[in-house]
Structures are given as structure tokens and as C-alpha cells.
Amino acid sequence: MSEIEHVYLPLKPNKRRRFGLMIQAATPAFLLILTAVSATSETVGGMLLRVLTAATGVVIIYGSVKDYKSPGSGKWMGLDTSMMFSGMLLIAQGAWMYKPEKGFQPAHMLFIGASIMIFKGVMFPESKVKTGFEINEQTFSFKRFLFSRTVEIPMNEINSFKLTGDKMSVILHSGKVHTLNLNGFELNPDLANELSALVTEFQEGNKS
16 A cells, blocks of 8 residues: 555646636726726715725735736635625625616626626635646546546556646556646646656555
8 A cells, every 4th residue: 555645736827827817816806996986975985885895906906917927826716715705895886886766777787796706706616626636546637627527547557648748648558548638737847757656656555
């Protein structure tokens, strides 16, 4: 048996993917700022809510740009917080803008958008998604994105790995090859050797 029972090897998003994550994280912030600017209020409470909403949007945009410029882990940790907090602020702003005597109005769109943000942040949190490689005594697994299919290969069938460009080839003892698409991630030139060493350790542990 191997002394190590489980290994998780995350993949870091490359600059192009970080740009996409930045846009995804900053979109709720732009919505907050636009809502605060377009809202009208003559009360102190309403003015404070508008200032808080706009300030939150600015902070989220700043954090998103900062994360984009600095390569992070395989998880975009600030995305869940910004989505849920933005959703709650939009609900508050929508409640302030809502006019019971009117029919369909902008406040309804804010409620719908806020519900989607909160639902995504709670039910599909970015911080809980394990994208990358997972290795244990029985299987070698790879997951690229949140909703992508998890590729699982029995540990005892793996012979070697080969990295070509942004494609990782998993070569089996039978000669069959599984090709994993690593497009969108920063790739270490020694990744194939690192995976080979980990798999070999587990395979030898299973034999002992």
C-alpha cells in the first residue's frame, strides 16, 4: 500500500482564462454601479444604499483586475463572494426602487438577476470545484471545468504520459491513448514527468 492515499494536483488558469474569470466576476459589479447611478432617492437611507452599492462594485472590480494580473490557483476564490454579496445588494436596491402600483418594472429585473447570482454562488461555488488531476489507489481522474465530464482511468491500466502543446496523452499498457485537453491552463513542462512519478508510486504501492 502507498503511504499517500490521495493526491490533488490543481491547474492554474492561464492569462486568457483569467481574463474570462475577471469579466465574470466584474459583471455583477458593473450592474451594481449602474443600478446605483440610475436609482433615485430623496432619503438618507436611500442615498447610503446607493453609495454602498456603488462602492461595493468598485471594490469588486478592483479585486477582479488584481486577480487577473496575478496568477492564482485553480480556484477563483473571490467569485463566489462577489456573486452572493452583489445579489443581496441588488435585492436591497430593487426593494427600494419597487413601486407596488406599477406593473413590470426595472426592480423585477434586479430581483431576477440577484436570484441567479445567489443561486450560482451557493449551489455551484467556484471555490468547491476541483479542476485538475486527482490520483488515488484505484483511479486517475481529470476534470477541466465545473460542468465538464470527469475523465477516470483505472490506475493499473496507465503506462505513461506525454505532454504535447496543450494536450496531455495518457498512454495505457494496451496501447490505447486518452487525450486530455489542457487548453486554458498554465502548463509546467515537467507536468508529464510529475504525473508519471505519482502514478508509479501508487502502482508500486498497490503491488506491495
